[in-house]
Amino acid sequence: MIDIRDVSKSFTLHNQGGAVIRVMEGASLHVAPGECVALTGASGAGKSTLMRVIYGNYLAASGSVLVGGLDVARAEPREILRLRREVLGYVSQFLRVVPRVPTVEVVAEPLLALGVDPHTARARAEVLLRRLNIPERLWSLSPTTFSGGEQQRVNIARGFAHAYPALLLDEPTASLDAENRAVVLGLIAEAKARGAAIVGIFHDVEARERVCDRVVDVSGFTPVVAA
Numbered sequence: 001m002i003d004i005r006d007v008s009k010s011f012t013l014h015n016q017g018g019a020v021i022r023v024m025e026g027a028s029l030h031v032a033p034g035e036c037v038a039l040t041g042a043s044g045a046g047k048s049t050l051m052r053v054i055y056g057n058y059l060a061a062s063g064s065v066l067v068g069g070l071d072v073a074r075a076e077p078r079e080i081l082r083l084r085r086e087v088l089g090y091v092s093q094f095l096r097v098v099p100r101v102p103t104v105e106v107v108a109e110p111l112l113a114l115g116v117d118p119h120t121a122r123a124r125a126e127v128l129l130r131r132l133n134i135p136e137r138l139w140s141l142s143p144t145t146f147s148g149g150e151q152q153r154v155n156i157a158r159g160f161a162h163a164y165p166a167l168l169l170d171e172p173t174a175s176l177d178a179e180n181r182a183v184v185l186g187l188i189a190e191a192k193a194r195g196a197a198i199v200g201i202f203h204d205v206e207a208r209e210r211v212c213d214r215v216v217d218v219s220g221f222t223p224v225v226a227a
C-alpha cells in the first residue's frame with residue numbers, strides 16, 4: 001500500500017547563503033495493508049520529514065513514493081488532493097480548523113468531501129466524538145477554544161472518520177489520559193484489522209509496542225557526511 005524506494009531529500013536554505021542540509025538518502029520502506037510501522041530515530045533524524053514526503057508536503061529529490069499506486073514524488077497537485085481525500089489520511093499532532101465551524105462538522109468534513117450524505121456523515125462523527133469522550137454539549141461549538149487534549153481527540157476523530165486505506169499518525173497518543181489513549185489504540189487496531197497501512201511516530205513506547213508490527217529507525221537513511 002505504501003512503497004517508498006530510494007528516496008532522498010535535502011533542504012536548501014536560500015535565506016542563509018544557499019546552505020544545503022542533506023536529510024535523507026536511500027530511504028526505502030514498504031508497508032503492507034493491515035500493517036503498522038513506527039518511525040524511530042533521534043530528534044532531527046528525519047521522522048517528520050519522511051512523513052511529509054509520504055503526504056506530499058515535501059517533494060522527494062529522487063526515488064519513488066508510491067501510495068495506493070500513485071507516485072507522490074511525481075504526481076500532479078490535483079492527484080495528491082484526491083489521494084488525500086480518498087486514500088491517505090494524516091492525523092497531525094495539532095488540530096487546524098476554520099474558526100466558527102462546529103466540532104461535529106469538523107469531524108464529518110472528510111466524509112462530506114467524499115460525497116457521503118450529511119446524515120450518515122454526522123452520525124459517524126457523533127459515534128467517534130462519543131467514543132473519544134468529547135462531551136455532547138461541545139459538539140456544536142468550534143474546537144478552537146478546547147483544551148489541548150480535547151483538540152487532539154477531535155483531530156483523531158476527524159482522521160478516523162473515513163476508512164482511509166493508508167494513514168499517517170504523528171504522535172496520536174501524546175497528551176491523552178489513560179482512558180482516551182486506550183480508545184485511540186483501539187481505533188488504530190480496528191483500522192489495521194480492516195486493512196489500513198499505517199506509518200506513525202510514537203514517542204509513547206508502550207503504545208508503539210501495542211499497535212506497531214515493526215520499527216524502522218530513520219537514522220539508517222541519514223546521509224554519511226565526509227569527515
Ligand SMILES: Nc1ncnc2c1ncn2[C@@H]1O[C@H](COP(=O)(O)OP(=O)(O)OP(=O)(O)O)[C@@H](O)[C@H]1O
Pocket residue numbers: 011021023041042043044045046047048049050
Ligand atoms: N522545512 C525545512 N527546512 C529546512 N530544514 C528542515 C526542514 N524540515 C526539516 N528540516 C531539517 O531536517 C532534519 C530532520 O528534521 P525532522 O523534523 O524530520 O526530524 P525528526 O526526526 O522528526 O525530529 P523530532 O523528533 O525532533 O521531531 C533536521 O535537521 C531539520 O532541521
